[in-house]
Amino acid sequence: MHAWAVVANGEPLQEITLPTPEPHGAQVLLEVLHCGVCHSDVHLWDGHYQLGGEKKLLLKDRGVSLPLVMGHEIVGRVVRTGPQARGVAVGELKIVYPWVGCGTCALCRSDQDNMCQTPRSIGVFQAGGYASHVIVPEPRHLVDVGTLSPPVAATLACSGLTAYGAVKKALPLPADEPIVIIGLGGLGLNAIAILRALGHERIVGVDLKAENRAAALAAGATDTVDATAANLAEAIVAAAGQGVGVVIDFVNSSATAKAAFDALRRGGKLIAVGFFGGELSLPLPLLPLRALTLVGSYVGSPIELRELVALAQSGKLPPIPLTTAPQSDATSVLARLRDGRIIGRVVLDAPGVPHATPVAAGGA
Numbered sequence: 001m002h003a004w005a006v007v008a009n010g011e012p013l014q015e016i017t018l019p020t021p022e023p024h025g026a027q028v029l030l031e032v033l034h035c036g037v038c039h040s041d042v043h044l045w046d047g048h049y050q051l052g053g054e055k056k057l058l059l060k061d062r063g064v065s066l067p068l069v070m071g072h073e074i075v076g077r078v079v080r081t082g083p084q085a086r087g088v089a090v091g092e093l094k095i096v097y098p099w100v101g102c103g104t105c106a107l108c109r110s111d112q113d114n115m116c117q118t119p120r121s122i123g124v125f126q127a128g129g130y131a132s133h134v135i136v137p138e139p140r141h142l143v144d145v146g147t148l149s150p151p152v153a154a155t156l157a158c159s160g161l162t163a164y165g166a167v168k169k170a171l172p173l174p175a176d177e178p179i180v181i182i183g184l185g186g187l188g189l190n191a192i193a194i195l196r197a198l199g200h201e202r203i204v205g206v207d208l209k210a211e212n213r214a215a216a217l218a219a220g221a222t223d224t225v226d227a228t229a230a231n232l233a234e235a236i237v238a239a240a241g242q243g244v245g246v247v248i249d250f251v252n253s254s255a256t257a258k259a260a261f262d263a264l265r266r267g268g269k270l271i272a273v274g275f276f277g278g279e280l281s282l283p284l285p286l287l288p289l290r291a292l293t294l295v296g297s298y299v300g301s302p303i304e305l306r307e308l309v310a311l312a313q314s315g316k317l318p319p320i321p322l323t324t325a326p327q328s329d330a331t332s333v334l335a336r337l338r339d340g341r342i343i344g345r346v347v348l349d350a351p352g353v354p355h356a357t358p359v360a361a362g363g364a
């Protein structure tokens with residue numbers, strides 16, 4: 001098999017040849033057709049996350065080693081199955097659940113792999129989708145593409161699932177109670193679309209950019225707030241008409257988290273998703289006095305991916321705008337993503353996949 005790998009942090013990906021893995025046990029081997037390029041791939045490529053101030057989280061300290069074949073938004077075709085792989089047949093088109101864990105702990109066995117203490121995420125800790133083939137631990141990590149457009153379906157595995165996992169922590173909430181979404185890039189717009197598809201009515205979007213706020217209104221937000229407001233917490237409360245029950249922060253910087261925390265009503269919840277970097281200093285008595293919840297949300301579980309795919313299959317979820325590029329363009333796509341020059345999602349087509357023109361919308 002061939003792959004495009006990070007051989008040195010920040011350097012152009014190199015095309016390498018690896019032995020094509022033979023599926024053992026319940027493993028499944030897929031031929032990669034499409035793989036989305038995620039902003040977290042830029043961090044993996046660079047080798048670190050910013051933690052605030054001068055502090056960095058080095059990915060090599062988390063067990064990420066080079067050469068690394070990135071890519072965790074994968075749609076592929078099953079080409080071989082291990083002897084214990086049940087319920088999956090050669091030729092089927094599948095979305096890969098990439099956030100796999102050890103496979104043996106209680107969390108993994110109850111389909112909460114993303115909470116496993118020893119993650120083995122595909123495209124992070126083991127070879128991912130910037131390649132001709134990918135191996136998946138078990139059939140339960142695969143979801144049928146069904147009637148979805150395959151490149152759009154690929155983006156559900158991270159971009160869609162991260163938004164869905166955060167939205168699930170926001171609900172249940174009365175449909176007319178405002179949910180505030182900070183950061184109206186791809187994830188924020190996904191979250192708005194998912195909330196609308198699930199029947200939520202009142203959504204306040206917050207962003208620095210006027211065009212992002214306009215996109216949020218088009219996606220179903222009912223109000224927007226300019227994040228450059230002198231007092232952002234007050235501006236959010238004014239737009240919501242009350243203290244806020246739930247804020248989902250897809251930016252998660254020192255400034256947005258502080259504003260979100262200050263905007264919460266009694267019993268409110270701040271759901272932190274973004275990796276912008278920064279720190280939050282909290283007056284601790286307010287947590288019990290105002291019965292607040294501060295929760296992090298990391299991608300989603302295999303159960304949530306199945307729920308999200310079913311929601312997309314129902315036709316209630318408009319597909320996100322995306323463009324496609326050949327896999328050999330991975331380095332230039334990553335560089336443009338790092339520079340903020342990409343609108344929407346880019347999905348890489350594997351060699352041999354007829355390279356389509358930009359995909360404007362999904363559905364079959």
Ligand SMILES: [Zn+2]
Pocket residue numbers: 038039040041072158159
């Ligand atoms: Zn991702």
Ligand SMILES: [Zn+2]
Pocket residue numbers: 101102103104105106107108109113116117118
């Ligand atoms: Zn585990």
